[in-house]
Amino acid sequence: MINIGLMGLGTVGSGVYEIINNRRRFFEDEIGEKIKIKKVLVKNKNKNRNIDIDDKLLTLNPKDILDDPEVDIVIDVLSEKEIAYDYLKYALENKKHVVTANKAVVSSKMEELLYLSKENNKAFLFEASVGGGIPIINSLKQGIKADDIFQIQGILNGTTNYILTKMYEKGICFKDALKDAQDKGYAEADPTDDIKGYDTGRKLAILSTIAYNQPVDSKFINCRGIDEISIEDINEFRKLKLVPKLIGSSQRSDNHIYASVEPLLVKDESFFSNVKDAFNIISLRGYNTGELRFYGQGAGKNPTANSVVLDVLDIVKGTYTNGKVYENRKISGDKYLTFDGEYYLRLSSKDGKDNNYLLNILNMYNSKHKVINDKESLIVILPWTSENLINKMINEIKLNVEDIRYFYSGIYG
Template sequence: MNGIKIAVLGLGNVGRGVWKILHKQQDMIKEYIGIPIEIKKVLVRDVSKNRGIDVPPHVLTTNIDDVLLDEDIQIIVELIGGLHPAYEYIRKAIEMGKHVVTANKAVIASYGKELIQLANERKVLLRFEGSVGGGIPIIAALSKSFAANEIEAIVGIINGTTNYILTQMTRYGMDFKTALHLAQEKGYAEADPTSDIEGEDAAFKLSILAFIAFGVYVPPQDIPREGITRISEKEIQYAAQLGYTIKLLAVARKHEGKIDIHVHPALVPNTHPLAAVNDEFNALFIKGDAVGEIMMYGKGAGSLPTGSAVVSDIMDVACAILSGRIMPYTYKHSGQELRINGEGEGEYYIRLEVVDKPGVLGKISTVLGNHGVSIASVVQRGRGERIVPLVLITHNVERKRLDRALEEIEKFDVVEEVASILRVESHSG
């Protein structure tokens, strides 16, 4: 065999990164694998578009059949993004006996279990390290490095856009709209940032992580999620005064035969390592029964970080082809039927806007107590105004129980509004 021939579908941000890495490191890759990796075809929408890299014209094609029907091409690298036609291309490639590498979180979260089973049946490999965490090798860590562990919890910052926005709001006192606009100017946020700021992107990634860590498939649309659009400068300030930093967290935590899984803005203690993860960086805090607590940190997106993960997968598949050891993908089974518990129990930060007069706190405390909600701390700041903020942090409580109490409280004449409800991440695991 003279070399491993591959095709790349899509030459956007990540596709260009993969192209650059494969060409810059071609000698090192050849030395590592034993033979070169050659990009034979690149699927694009427009062959005449200037992409800032030198791709020979004969390599470019707009016809997927030029890729799928080429028997020389052994690995297809899908980097076009989105659900369709990416899913159809990946499925067809696997059916035709080609190995697939992808960074597509939407496809893997939505169809990953089906595609892995199909790849195992056809005795080809499907790899997707780049779908979560950019350059952080989290999939390899969970499936290989921590394979001898029972994973108990994953708590992470897995969306760089929202982390950048929250960092600007925390560091410089920006409002949400200003921080979002800056993120778009810097290229960290899309022109339509909805998927990021509403928590959808993080839910896709969390679905993948839960499948790898626990062997349980949770459709991303079934994961309770809340984005950061309602986070105000006030919340940032109050959190700081209480010793917390606000982060958008993706959480999957196993206990008593259940998995609590959700994406929510949360108050993270300033003493917690995740509180120091800023700008576009991602981090995942993992707790295993043998390894204990581990944090993995790095750039969660971008051309070269994600490209690095993709190229690593390509090299892994190439080595498997050369060795003839195409091992079926096996994912963890917990040995018990785990029940999906959504948001589960937690501690909560609540900001109420209330009339500043005696007896208000007592009235609110009574209702909370009647619903089994225990208060851990209270901050009330009178400012000589009629309406003042009342900030409460609860002990562990079910969200449903808390919501019922707050529905009753919101009807009080002395309560202007329930302005904010945020999770409190009080511990690592």
């Protein structure tokens, strides 16, 4: 008998409970072992839940799980980062296997928790922390055994992808699209981590750390969010047949790791443009395999819960692989990824200055720009430039403009 302590019974936690409870006989036939959830940690026993569960399984005390010698595996689907970290650390020190979906904990504490798992000969698995139902973590662990991964690109956040899809397809502003996402349960009441790109940054840090065999700290990943995109931009994007997507990108080159998260403009026939609503896609490039793409639901109750349960089954079968432990931590995500290529640039002047003033400054930096719109804001396409050059130009003119927005619209086909 394998006993599980489930910490959290929210959206994902209830999904985990239902899968294990409903398929327990199949698991027993498949792996020859009974799997049972012995205790479930909740905040409120009296809360109305759309799930059939015995009240006797519920507990308010984490020690009923963490200190129970009969509990073999601790599953963390809690939302609180600090609490979850303390519980996971305690569980590993208490010689219990750990499975978590908490990307905030994994991205910031991966090395420490992997070290504890090694010291105590237990598993620390986190497939559900990136990509929801997409089996990307285990695929990466297997892939790097033979291949040399040098680039990652992906739409890693379902909330922002849903918002951008609605903005583009319905022609609505960011505020209205965000409210729609909140009404449908895709966005939290406080959506800051999603819309500012921080959630994508954490997931990118996890993938990059595994892919490049070198720790990447999300604190050193430059993040720009989707709240910079206006309805005016959306209208111009559609005319240009370009689609905005929040994309996390990293690459390894010359013993450095470069990473960034920002809205990029992709061609409307590209594979990125066809990833809509809450779906995710992750592209890996390796010297042996070339490009591999992983596509699926990036969030939601059942896809994420399924990834959690797959980690549990790997533990029960003894087929799991822990990640590498880095004895000497070296922060490697300290160089931002910048792009050379075509850029979309929108400038809104202030203090009565006309667009000719802005055009004159642009000529100093890039004489080949193409004016797309000069009625209200000045919108231009810069045919070939770098993000570093754009930043220098922005510093030159920012005192004379009310608003500046730029988006890379280069080679993504």
